[in-house]
Amino acid sequence: xxxxxxxxxxxxxxxxxxxxxxxxxxxxxxxxxxxxxxxxxxxxxxxxxxxxxxxxxxxxxxxxxxxxxxxxxxxxxxxxxxxxxxxxxxxxxxxxxxxxxxxxxxxxxxxxxxxxxxxxxxxxxxxxxxxxxxxxxxxxxxxxxxxxxxxxxxxxxxxxxxxxxxxxxxxxxxxxxxxxxxxxxxxxxxxxxxxxxxxxxxxxxxxxxxxxxxxxxxxxxxxxxxxxxxxxxxxxxxxxxxxxxxxxxxxxxxxxxxxxxxxxxxxxxxxxxxxxxxxxxxxxxxxxxxxxxxxxxxxxxxxxxxxxxxxxxxxxxxxxxxxxxxxxxxxxxxxxxxxxxxxxxxxxxxxxxxxxxxxxxxxxxxxxxxxxxxxxxxxxxxxxxxxxxxxxxx
Numbered sequence: 001x002x003x004x005x006x007x008x009x010x011x012x013x014x015x016x017x018x019x020x021x022x023x024x025x026x027x028x029x030x031x032x033x034x035x036x037x038x039x040x041x042x043x044x045x046x047x048x049x050x051x052x053x054x055x056x057x058x059x060x061x062x063x064x065x066x067x068x069x070x071x072x073x074x075x076x077x078x079x080x081x082x083x084x085x086x087x088x089x090x091x092x093x094x095x096x097x098x099x100x101x102x103x104x105x106x107x108x109x110x111x112x113x114x115x116x117x118x119x120x121x122x123x124x125x126x127x128x129x130x131x132x133x134x135x136x137x138x139x140x141x142x143x144x145x146x147x148x149x150x151x152x153x154x155x156x157x158x159x160x161x162x163x164x165x166x167x168x169x170x171x172x173x174x175x176x177x178x179x180x181x182x183x184x185x186x187x188x189x190x191x192x193x194x195x196x197x198x199x200x201x202x203x204x205x206x207x208x209x210x211x212x213x214x215x216x217x218x219x220x221x222x223x224x225x226x227x228x229x230x231x232x233x234x235x236x237x238x239x240x241x242x243x244x245x246x247x248x249x250x251x252x253x254x255x256x257x258x259x260x261x262x263x264x265x266x267x268x269x270x271x272x273x274x275x276x277x278x279x280x281x282x283x284x285x286x287x288x289x290x291x292x293x294x295x296x297x298x299x300x301x302x303x304x305x306x307x308x309x310x311x312x313x314x315x316x317x318x319x320x321x322x323x324x325x326x327x328x329x330x331x332x333x334x335x336x337x338x339x340x341x342x343x344x345x346x347x348x349x350x351x352x353x354x355x356x357x358x359x360x361x362x363x364x365x366x367x368x369x370x371x372x373x374x375x376x377x378x379x380x381x382x383x384x385x386x387x388x389x390x391x392x393x394x
Contacts, residue, residue, distance in 0.1 A: 001314070001315055002315070002364075003315040003316075003317070004315060004316045004317060004355050004360075004364050004367065004368065005317050005355060005357070006317040006318065006319050006353070006355050006356075006357075007181070007182050007355075007356070007357050008357040008358075008359060008360075009181045009186060009188075009357075010186070010357065010358040010359050011246075012246070012247055012250050012253070012254055012358065013246045013247070013249055013250050014246045014249070015242070015243045015246030015247065016243075016246075017246070018034060018242040018243065018245055018246050019239055019242045019243055021242065022034055022238050022239060022241075022242040025238075027238055028237065028238045028239050029235075029237065029238060030235035030236055030237055030238055030241075031235055031238075032238040032241070033238075034238055034241040034242040034244070034245045035053050035235075035236065035238055035241040037241075037245050038051075038053055038192075038241050038244050038245050038248055039051040039052065039053055039192070041245070041248050041249075042177075042192060042194075042248070045167075045251065046160075046167035046169065046170050046194075047166070047167060047170055048167070048169065048170045048175070048194045048195070048196060049195055049196050049197070049198050049201065050194075050195040050198075050201045050204070051192050051193070051194055051195070052192065052193045052195065052204055052205065052208050052234075053190065053191070053192050053235075053236050053241060053244075054190070054191040054192060054193055054208070054234045054235075054236060055189060055190065055191065055233075055234065055235070055236045055237075055240075056085075056178070056180070056189050056190065056191045057085065057154075057156040057176050057177060057178035057179075057180070057191035057192075058085040058088070058089070058191070059191055059232075059234045060176035060177065060191040060192060060193040060234075061085055061086060061088075061089035061126075061152070061154065061176050062088075062089045062092070062232075062234075063193050063204060063207050063208060063234055064089065064152040064174040064176060064193060065089040065090040065092075065093055065095070065124075065152070066093070066207050066230070066231075067150075067174060067200050067203060067204055067207065068090075068123060068124045068150045068152065068173075068174075069123075070090045070093045070094075070095040070123055070124065071093050071094050071095065072093075072094035072095070073094070073095075073096075073121060074090075074094070074095040074096070074121055074122075074123040074124075075095065075096050075097075075098045075119060075121040075122045075123065076090045076095050076096070076097055076098065076122070076123060076124045076125070076126055077098045077100055077109075077114055077117050077118070077122060077124070077125045077126070078097055078098070078099065078100070078109070078125070078126040078127075078128070079099065079100060079101075079102050079108070079109040079127070079128050079344070080099040080100075080101075080102075080324040080325045080326040080327075080331070080336075080341050080344050081102050081107060081128075081130070081322050081324055081325075081344045081347065081348060082128040082130075082154065082322060082325065083156070083322065084325065085156075086126055086128055086154045087126075087325055089126075090124070090126070091330075095123070096121075096334060097325070097331075097334060098117050098119075098122070099325065099326045099331075099336060099340070099341060099344075100113045100114055100117050100341075101113055101341040101342070101343045101344050102130075102341075102343050102344050102347065103343070104343050104347070105282045105284075106130065106133050106135075106282060106283075106284065106287075107130045107131065107133075107347055107351075108127065108128065108129065108130050108133065108134075108135040108136070109127050109128065109135055109140075110343070111135065111136040111139045111140055111143075114140065114143055115143050118143075118147055118149075122147065122149060123149060123150065124149055124150040124151065124152060125140060125143070125144055125149055125150075125151050125152070126151075126152045126153075126154055127140055127151070127153060127154065127172070128154040128156075129153065129154065129155050129157060129158035129161065129168050130157065131157060131281060131289070131292050131293050131295065132157050132158050132161040132168075132184070132289045132290035132291060132292035132293070133161070133281070133282075133283050133284070133287050133289050134158065134161060134162065134163030134164075134168050134284075134286075134287045135153075135163070137153075137163050137164070137166075137171045137172070138164065140172075141171065141172070150172075150173050150174070151171075151172035151173050151174075152172055152173065152174045152175070152176065153168060153169050153171060153172040153174070153175040153176065153194075154176055155168040155169035155175050155176060155177055155194075156176060156177065156178035156180075156183070156191075157178070157183065157290075157292045157293070158177075158290065158292070159177050159178070159179075159183065159184055159185055159290060160184065160185070160251055160255055160290045161287070161288060161289055161290035161292070162287065162288040163286060163287055163288075164286045164287075169194040170194060170196055171196070172196065173196055173197045173200070174193065174194065174195060174196065174197070174200065175193075175194035175196065176191065176192070176193060176194070177191055177192040177194065178190070178191050179191060179192070179240075179244055179247075183292070184254060184255070184258060184290055184291075184292055185244065185247045185248060185251070185254060186243075186244070186247060187236075187240040187241070187243040187244035187247070188240060188243070189240065190236055190240050190241075190244055191236075193208070202216075203229065206228055206229045206231055207229060207230070207231040207232070207234065208231065208234040208235060209231060209234075209235065210227075210231045210232060210233055211227050211228065211229045211230050211231030211232070212225050212226060212227055212228065212231070213225050213226065213228050254358065255290060255291070257358055258290070258291040258292075258356075258358070259291050261291070261294070261356060261360060261365065262289075262291040262294055262356075264362055264365045265294045265354060265356075265365060265368075265369065266280060266294075268365070268366070268369035269296065269369060269372065269373075271373075272372070272373060272376055277299075277376040277377075277380065278296045278297060278298055278299075278372075278376065279296065279297040280296060280297075281294065281295060293353055293354075293356050294353070294354045294356050295321070295351050295352060295353045295354065296351075296352050296354065296372070297347065297350045297351055297352075298350050298351075298352060299350070300349070300350060301349030301350060303350075303379065304320070304349065304350050304351070304352050306375075306379070307352060307372065307375050307376075308320065308352055310371065310375045311368070311371055311372075311375075314367075314371050316355065316367070316368055316371060317355060318352050318353060318354050318355065318368075319352070319353050320348070320351060320352060320353070321348070321351050321353055322348060323348060324341065324344045324345055324348050326340055326341055326344070327340075327345065354368055355368060
């Protein structure tokens with residue numbers, strides 16, 4: 001019986017050909033032909049004012065935090081149910097995270113709790129689009145406009161997903177994409193900053209290029225370039241961009257493949273949801289998912305851990321997701337404790353992500369589904385079995 005991994009990097013088209021082509025072009029350091037092609041494709045496809053490719057989504061988030069002018073004594077509203085990069089991006093500048101609980105349906109930040117978390121120190125909101133399903137962006141943007149706040153979309157999982165017809169990452173003032181090998185479109189490590197406020201474009205270019213105005217120099221806008229702002233090395237390797245372009249050319253084909261994988265899981269596990277043995281993901285009507293992952297929610301943490309162990313014993317690698325940031329050692333330094341965000345904590349304990357990658361076969365998915373069904377039904381049968389009666393001493 002073969003092992004079913006949780007994730008497996010894939011080649012969908014001309015990725016290796018484009019890497020070879022990048023070498024022949026004589027520029028593999030960055031901002032060459034393929035970096036520009038990727039950016040232009042994303043701008044045109046998703047209606048984004050300016051896309052700047054970065055070495056990672058973490059780098060894009062760090063740039064976004066700098067563009068928001070965040071610093072000591074500032075506060076940023078974000079979910080605790082996210083990857084550490086979301087919060088590290090502004091904590092490293094001295095800003096304080098203000099964690100808000102998540103919605104039980106989408107597992108996104110609860111837009112109904114954001115406004116009450118705003119204080120005079122609040123400078124920005126960092127919503128995270130979980131599993132490729134959009135946050136309630138209209139409400140978030142309305143709140144941000146009311147209080148004069150910046151909105152940075154963490155769309156690491158949201159490339160080619162949409163909210164009310166608009167691409168995730170194109171709605172806030174800034175958006176951040178990931179092309180890590182676990183995402184829908186990959187290049188090993190990679191990301192992009194989506195600049196939707198034209199007033200931020202020039203400074204974003206400077207921050208990305210080590211704090212210099214080199215891009216203006218290349219365009220002939222200045223006669224030499226120099227250090228003009230704080231920045232860092234946020235330009236990706238041309239090799240990564242060449243690989244990525246081979247994937248972005250196949251945006252629709254990859255999306256359809258992932259949709260099929262998602263639907264196979266959903267159809268196979270729907271009977272278990274109908275029986276109340278687990279819960280499947282939810283996508284609101286105004287959202288178009290990119291089918292980034294497939295997760296299930298078990299009744300409690302003990303059941304989730306037992307199922308994870310059961311699958312592992314059958315060579316199936318299913319994994320939990322985020323440990324809530326507010327209950328982490330760093331979260332405690334900011335004064336948070338377990339119990340502060342109940343939906344986040346309960347969700348984290350109950351969630352299990354299933355193997356999901358481009359080349360997974362239906363027979364492997366059927367095996368995953370069968371093992372989950374076998375486990376859930378056996379566990380229910382044990383729970384219903386009458387407790388053994390003790391013999392009374394004569």
